[in-house]
Amino acid sequence: MTEARPSRVPGWLVLVGAMSAIGPFTIDMYLPGFPAIERELAEDGVERTMAAYLVGITVGQLIYGPISDRFGRKPPLYFGFVLYALGAIGCALATSMTMLIVLRVLQALGACAGLVIGRAIVRDRCQPHEAARAFATLMAIIALGPILAPILGGWVVSATGWRGVFVFQAVLGASMLIAMHVLLKESRPTTAIATLHPGEIARRYWHLARDPGLVGYSMVAGFGMGVMFCYVTGSPIVMSQAFQLTPDEFGWMLGLNGLAFMAASRLNVMALNRRGPAEVLNEAVVWPVVVGTVFFLLALLLSLPLWGVIVAQLLYFVSTARIMPHTSALALAPYGQEAGIASALMGSLQSFVATLAGIAVAVFNDGTLHTLALLMLGGSILSFGSYRWAKWVAGRN
Template structure:
């Protein structure tokens, strides 16, 4: 067991942080890698693009619901045991996706795949909180995003190449192989970070009381939901951009990954800018300024679509600004939300993830359900998410302690 420190390890990416990054990369790998295959999935499974987009929605539902389970379990049994269960389920479900005969079966297996994969999200955040204080946590989250940010860059490119050479089913067999690799990584390279003295009971009353206390904590709730709103805009983009860019604006599916990768590169770059900013500036001050990016980008995008003057360059610019802002927003909002939750880091990490992916599910579903053959649904949802994040940060600020 490694004790908590007040500064990051001397290595730029210590081994424990690399493990956390690998676990966190499960979500973007599982989401982004199959995006170029949406049209092929619709054709092969004899369905429409809206139904295929809902397979993403079911995955997000699984991510949101599963985290609420793994958080208390990791606070009781430690960080490693839930990973063994979750990664095994993820691998089995990925194989089920590869063998799916219709879109309904694919939705079910994607849901189960998310229930397994979400354990990596919960545990990685909890491990960082176990080891580091708030300011150092923000820097660690920024470093983690540098590693996990490679997934949105590489995954669509790999997915497009696999799609062209072996078909969409091979994408899910790669997911299955990744689960096996991560299980070995966790077993052989990850140390337990939960102090035995901090282990909590799994009594239902205690678990529910812990969640209720967190929901009444303005600091935790406001910052969690602020990041959740921006992530909701990101998931709206993930759900809607294949149609908007490939179908409406004629981008070749094999080139879609380059557009997606450029946005991920912006996110990575801003996460590293953030790591430097928080050394000398208050986390909340950096967050307040960073939230202006998705807010303004979303409003410009929606206004242009409503006026009918939204050419492809403007769309790409707004997408880039919105998503790059996540590089500053997610690390700082996460660190602030978890700053006073060291006694229940797993539970707090789980609820934060559930709330954030809940927003992502709603935003992605809204784009899919509102599908009208234009880019307007995507633009409006992103504008709502960007504006809502600014308001929710102000709500969380009211509960911020002077120590930050």
């Protein structure tokens, strides 16, 4: 969008949003099936499949970034979505929790192609300020995933069992392959020069890892993602035990988070009409801490009704989602010729932190609302701390 700003969302951004949404969609869709998975496989610890998925997302992005800088954006996308579909088929056939964990890693190694290359495509086609606006629009498109995925997942689990979720995802992966082949144009700059020599790749990653702006903004978003993953990982058990929600009911409840993403996107676009992304982020990063503190105290001191939990959930997701587009735009702004590898490092740092959040839930979640709220508050505080650290380092340089 280096040209005049269009009056409507361009088709390429809709497609990039769809392929970027595959990663979170794949997480949210199978959440209503958590209790059924544990019952059928006769094992506890289904949260480990979430942590395994995030490990795959973290590692895979580091691979796709340099490849997309070298060969273009489309070839690794093809490979990624083939791998995604095969992993989904394997998950549908899993006979043990260990097998499901391994196949979720494989599925994640495919899904992360859309995440990392989607950000690179936005950077390819947009200047920094317009990139913030594009990322805000992208977030609104991606928000359809959290709306539709748990609702659809609840229906599928109720109608066919949890395995049907992964059959659906395999079909979705094949459909994305066709759409990308027909509609997506190559966007990698023709002047970009990249090598796949391991030593050179390591050197480039080391150079990027020493940039406090890239690392700091990545950690801000990473801990924000960690807050969300704490909730989506821990809430199925909490809601089924505390409120006896069915898979359908939980799916509808989780689907409301998509509305929170849309609201955050709208607030961001309005804010960007008056201020730059750095100014907007400076204000937005405070609100998750405020909301998280209130949520934790209410959960600890009171017996919150279901509607109170839903309100807190929506406020948490709105405040946290407001952070995301600005961190992406600011972190990737200096790296037009290396958008793929810079996006890969940013995404991997974010996913690594989210993986730690998933592990924390698996270890510390005792099925109570106040413990879940405390884990989420911790992530919000660390996100704010990362932002202050990045600003402090930038002020010294």
